[in-house]
């Protein structure tokens with residue numbers, strides 16, 4: 001199959017970027033989207049041109065490293081997929097694809113399609129953990145947890161931190177990302193110990209890193225590869241308000 | 250109970266303020282609508298003998314507005330309402346401006362299929378409502394209550410809604426309000442943390458039907474008065 005690719009090329013965060021057109025032919029429908037970019041890069045390398053930089057690592061939908069916005073859709077046209085799981089069979093022969101980086105002020109472009117998502121790491125560092133003694137792994141059944149709660153906590157914990165929610169949000173809010181971690185820990189007994197501090201620290205970090213205010217449009221949950229639910233944001237808001245109106249004594 | 254700073258300041262705190270003020274304004278809207286519906290009571294309904302012998306709509310409406318202006322608890326609630334609207338607008342401005350700044354470069358191709366147009370354009374809908382509120386206040390509140398040019402409010406209302414472009418502006422304002430409310434009611438409950446999936450579905454349904462009923466009832470009043 002044939003595709004016309006219009007790809008965002010940008011030297012670094014300081015320079016202006018632009019779309020560059022590449023014609024691709026002899027593609028197979030069974031190729032993954034990233035394999036197609038590999039093929040394109042191979043041909044650029046042979047011609048001695050600078051290859052297109054894009055993020056990827058596991059290529060099986062678990063690491064959250066791949067990104068890209070394809071025709072305006074974060075992680076491409078399939079809902080709840082990562083870019084690395086997207087295959088060319090999702091497109092039609094002769095399609096034109098606009099390939100852009102995740103765009104948000106908190107995600108500065110490193111080069112081409114690669115963006116710096118360390119702002120999300122800073123939010124996790126601010127409170128996305130529990131304090132406990134290190135050493136031997138504790139006995140797994142020492143703290144009884146209801147099966148449904150464990151499942152629900154796991155659904156929130158499934159966030160792979162890819163940032164598609166931020167890329168899609170018209171406010172560039174990282175609310176879904178933050179709320180996944182807040183909800184994951186708020187649901188479990190281990191997380192309840194520091195629940196008041198955690199939500200305040202993480203929200204403050206979220207705001208300091210320059211992410212916007214959530215207006216509940218719900219676009220984030222529609223693209224999330226792990227299907228983290230919008231209700232997690234609502235739970236985070238509850239946790240935040242609870243923390244501000246509640247004192248430990 | 251100890252409130253900490255940030256309740257109305259951070260990205261979430263600002264949304265609390267939006268939600269509280271927004272929901273308060275909605276409470277007012279319900280009362281306002283009920284009062285206005287007096288205007289479309291058919292003449293055949295009068296006189297109401299068992300209730301102060303009200304002879305016609307004119308008397309009933311003016312009695313109602315006289316009550317509003319002269320009953321002091323209503324005055325207090327009215328001032329809270331003015332404050333709520335002003336805080337809501339300023340907070341909306343702060344949120345919308347900050348959110349404009351956090352966006353990076355615009356996407357060359359934008360796909361908006363993942364959210365509703367009215368949820369993305371609350372600020373724009375709000376501006377429509379804002380313009381409408383200013384006009385509305387200038388026409389009725391200013392002339393009747395502040396400048397006291399017009400003493401017969403019923404007369405003023407009837408005369409106003411004989412002007413076709415005024416009716417048109419009114420209708421546009423109401424449509425904007427309807428859409429603002431559909432998202433606003435859901436969003437307010439989310440902002441305040443109603444994190445129950447079933448409850449949220451009920452809130453969504455209420456938001457839709459409540460907004461629809463409010464918008465339709467508000468919208469028919471000027472149309473009926475125009476053709477009366």
Ligand code: HEM
Nearest residue numbers: 215267268271274275341371372375376379433436437440
């Ligand atoms: C000049 C007038 C107005 C402006 C500029 C305005 C603007 C806004 C904006 C920008 C939002 C936040 C958007 C979001 O959460 O997605 C909002 C939310 C809201 N508005 Fe308004 N609005 C106005 C009037 C009103 C009126 C008259 C009502 C009530 C009848 C109202 C009720 C609400 C509610 C309930 C919310 C949801 C709060 C939340 O998300 O937590 N607004 N408004």
Ligand code: FES
Nearest residue numbers: 057059064066084
């Ligand atoms: S490369 Fe790991 S999730 Fe896509």
